[in-house]
Amino acid sequence: xxxxxxxxxxxxxxxxxxxxxxxxxxxxxxxxxxxxxxxxxxxxxxxxxxxxxxxxxxxxxxxxxxxxxxxxxxxxxxxxxxxxxxxxxxxxxxxxxxxxxxxxxxxxxxxxxxxxxxxxxxxxxxxxxxxxxxxxxxxxxxxxxxxxxxxxxxxxxxxxxxxxxxxxxxxxxxxxxxxxxxxxxxxxxxxxxxxxxxxxxxxxxxxxxxxxxxxxxxxxxxxxxxxxxxxxxxxxxxxxxxxxxxxxxxxxxxxxxxxxxxxxxxxxxxxxxxxxxxxxxxxxxxxxxxxxxxxxxxxxxxxxxxxxxxxxxxxxx
Numbered sequence: 679x680x681x682x683x684x685x686x687x688x689x690x691x692x693x694x695x696x697x698x699x700x701x702x703x704x705x706x707x708x709x710x711x712x713x714x715x716x717x718x719x720x721x722x723x724x725x726x727x728x729x730x731x732x733x734x735x736x737x738x739x740x741x742x743x744x745x746x747x748x749x750x751x752x753x754x755x756x757x758x759x760x761x762x763x764x765x766x767x768x769x770x771x772x773x774x775x776x777x778x779x780x781x782x783x784x785x786x787x788x789x790x791x792x793x794x795x796x797x798x799x800x801x802x803x804x805x806x807x808x809x810x811x812x813x814x815x816x817x818x819x820x821x822x823x824x825x826x827x828x829x830x831x832x833x834x835x836x837x838x839x840x841x842x843x844x845x846x847x848x849x850x851x852x853x854x855x856x857x858x859x860x861x862x863x864x865x866x867x868x869x870x871x872x873x874x875x876x877x878x879x880x881x882x883x884x885x886x887x888x889x890x891x892x893x894x895x896x897x898x899x900x901x902x903x904x905x906x907x908x909x910x911x912x913x914x915x916x917x918x919x920x921x922x923x924x925x926x927x928x929x930x931x932x933x934x935x936x937x938x939x940x941x942x943x944x945x946x947x948x949x950x951x952x953x954x955x956x957x958x959x960x961x962x963x964x965x966x967x968x969x970x971x972x973x974x975x976x977x978x979x980x981x982x983x984x985x986x987x988x989x990x991x992x993x994x995x
Contacts (some may be wrong), residue, residue: 871954960975
């Protein structure tokens with residue numbers, strides 16, 4: 679058993695190059711604040727040096743750690759969560775997030791502040807819930823898994839960010855306009871809901887789609903509310919898929935409405951909930967998991983209920 683987050687050690691895992699190098703300064707600030715609030719003896723600080731390093735660090739944390747803070751973007755949060763999921767269930771410290779990234783969708787789901795000082799204050803209240811984790815083909819995700827148009831936008835946005843050093847919603851929208859007007863492709867898919875939500879029947883959906891998303895949390899792409907009713911505590915995947923035919927301007931209008939979750943009424947947008955699904959594509963689509971690229975055409979996706987203890991920012995109302 680790990681100690682309670684209130685009494686155990688706090689491990690800070692930071693990506694120093696997050697947000698064009700601002701991660702290092704944010705990590706230094708967070709370290710000083712933690713030292714002043716809980717004492718240096720309770721704080722361990724780790725900096726990532728390569729891809730997947732955060733997963734190794736989280737997996738190897740000592741038994742005295744009661745809370746691990748991921749300081750970085752959604753990719754780092756995913757890596758830390760993956761490391762925790764490789765530990766036995768009763769040996770997983772609580773997960774907290776200080777958002778220093780471009781999308782920060784999971785941090786938003788947790789209600790975290792977007793600067794270090796208030797985020798540390800939120801974390802040290804240690805308001806926790808048990809949160810679900812998604813799993814696709816043996817790989818974990820905490821917020822989003824998507825295929826097709828939206829994944830292409832997310833991956834293109836990441837490339838634009840690397841080239842320009844820019845970030846934020848406008849960069850995502852620039853990529854979205856480019857994809858919608860120049861690469862509005864459809865993908866033939868088969869979605870088999872093998873373990874549906876309570877009261878629902880197994881079903882198979884086949885056809886063509888611009889995108890298919892399987893969510894634990896409600897947002898992707900920097901707070902686009904693709905599945906606005908999704909909850910990290912309900913033990914379910916929230917599924918969304920968008921079907922043809924749409925002209926680029928109409929597709930853009932639906933995308934913009936999705937920013938506030940107001941795309942729900944569109945006849946081209948469909949939703950379902952399930953505990954487990956199988957998803958196949960005729961050809962390999964663009965695909966992303968918590969903002970990172972994945973590949974393949976066959977995906978087994980499931981929700982693992984109550985997999986992690988997570989620290990909330992704003993209190994639930």
